[in-house]
Amino acid sequence: MSIRPKILYFVTEDWYFCSHRLSLALASQQAGYEVVVVTRVNQHGELIRSHGLTLIHIELSRRSRNPFKELGVIWRLFRIYRKQRPDIVHHVALKPVLYGSIAARLVGVHAVVNALAGLGFLFVSKRWQARVIRPIVESAFRLLLNRNNTRVIFQNPDDMDLLINRGVLALGQGVLIRGSGVNTTQFNVTSEVDGVPLVVLASRMLWDKGVGEFVEAARLLRLHGIAARFVLVGEGDSDNPASISFRQLSQWQGEGVVEWWGRCDDMPQILAQSHVVCLPSYREGLPKVLIEAAASGRPIVATDVPGCREIVRNGENGLLVPVRDVSALANAIKQLIENPSLRIIMGERGRAMVESEFSIEHVVCQTLALYKELIRS
Incomplete structure (x- = not known):
């Protein structure tokens, strides 16, 4: 492990990273981590770089079901992880959790944090596509989410209980951190505007x-x-x-x-x-x-x-x-x-x-404590 630990965030979209994880990444940076962000870069690349974060573009479609394209994404991730050699990776959402966990296992990353920000279309939908893919994803989750020094962050207890009850996740692997936090200075109380509600x-x-x-x-x-x-x-x-x-x-x-x-x-x-x-x-x-x-x-x-x-x-x-x-x-x-x-x-x-x-300070404190626990173990 390097003297200055390196954390790598893998998120599908740059706008989502800025909206939901930028504050956490900056807090990690202030806590002494070198921070790398892997995401599909669209309109927010300069904002991410302006904070001194290393940004790596990866082309990823959340909708793609082409097995050759998806294998190509995993291969590119493997190369990124092998080159960056992070001490800890933090994956957010379904595909990053799946593909990132495979790459982390192949490279031998010390600690893995997987954040499922809701179980999404795959677990909610009754469409036949979801019913076909769901058992495959569940099997992959069983193999990838229950490894030593891996934790899965859930935003609500219902999602965590669902995966535990379906035999997908072992007890003790899940951590409840509710939400991604809100800046209570930026979002403050104002009087209602007069007029029609x-x-x-x-x-x-x-x-x-x-x-x-x-x-x-x-x-x-x-x-x-x-x-x-x-x-x-x-x-x-x-x-x-x-x-x-x-x-x-x-x-x-x-x-x-x-x-x-x-x-x-x-x-x-x-x-x-x-x-x-x-x-x-x-x-x-x-x-x-x-x-x-x-x-x-x-x-x-x-x-x-x-x-x-x-x-x-x-x-x-x-x-x-x-x-x-x-x-x-x-x-x-x-x-x-x-x-x-x-x-x-x-x-x-x-x-x-x-x-x-639900303040950003509350969520950041919980997440940094999890990083510290995994880095030390």
């Missing part, structure tokens, strides 16, 4: 995020004369089979049911304009946007599913509704639209919750 759903535009249910709830509320604006913030994801088409999003906006603002990078400003934040997702790891909403003092309407119920406590800082239930979703949104004092009370409780449990 703004209900925001901010995420990738995927059917699995409950976007369709949100639109139908908005349609229902409009039919009942509820005065509110309903806004979608985000864009589709061409690498995800559940992506909603540009045509469909444009059609909804053209009907006047919702406003579609597309991708917006200034989330503090978006949340400051909002009155209610909504995410009727089918399953999550721990959605960062909901932690940001709570940090901003905004009440939340979400589905009672793994991940969402980690940050939304029903009746305390928001309302939980059954998954795929448009009527219940509409009623919960209506309750908050019509009750400004309840919105303020829930917003205050959410802010206090984030400060005590």
Whole structure:
């Protein structure tokens, strides 16, 4: 092991690294680690390099099922790991966990951290493609995730229990670190903007995020004369089979049911304009946007599913509704639209919750402690 330990982060997309892992990487750097980032570089390469991090581009498609292309990715990873010789690797999301763990095993990396930020399409979807691939991935997980000096980070206990109960993960291999943390200075409480209440759903535009249910709830509320604006913030994801088409999003906006603002990078400003934040997702790891909403003092309407119920406590800082239930979703949104004092009370409780449990400092401290444990063992 080198005098200055080297940590390598492998993440699918550079924007995701900047949004969810940059603060952790910088904290690792400050703790004395040499930091290398392997990701598909698109628009955020200069930002990553500007912090003194070594950046290595790798071409990786989350949607590709071509075995020759995927073997090529593993081969390139093997060469990167062999050249960089990291002391510890931190893989984030399904493909990086699988492919990175194979490369780490071949090279003999001392310590491996695998972060499953939700079990995603493969474990949520009932489509035949997911049902075919799922047992193959589970078998690979059994071989790769249970090795000595390897730990798997989960963002909620439901996901960890699922893999343990299916015999995929051994007891003691999983670690619960809830979310990727939020900067409570950047996301702070502001007074509500006067005017018609703004209900925001901010995420990738995927059917699995409950976007369709949100639109139908908005349609229902409009039919009942509820005065509110309903806004979608985000864009589709061409690498995800559940992506909603540009045509469909444009059609909804053209009907006047919702406003579609597309991708917006200034989330503090978006949340400051909002009155209610909504995410009727089918399953999550721990959605960062909901932690940001709570940090901003905004009440939340979400589905009672793994991940969402980690940050939304029903009746305390928001309302939980059954998954795929448009009527219940509409009623919960209506309750908050019509009750400004309840919105303020829930917003205050959410802010206090984030400060005590979900701040970036809290998450960084837990993760650095895990690195230290694995490096020393």
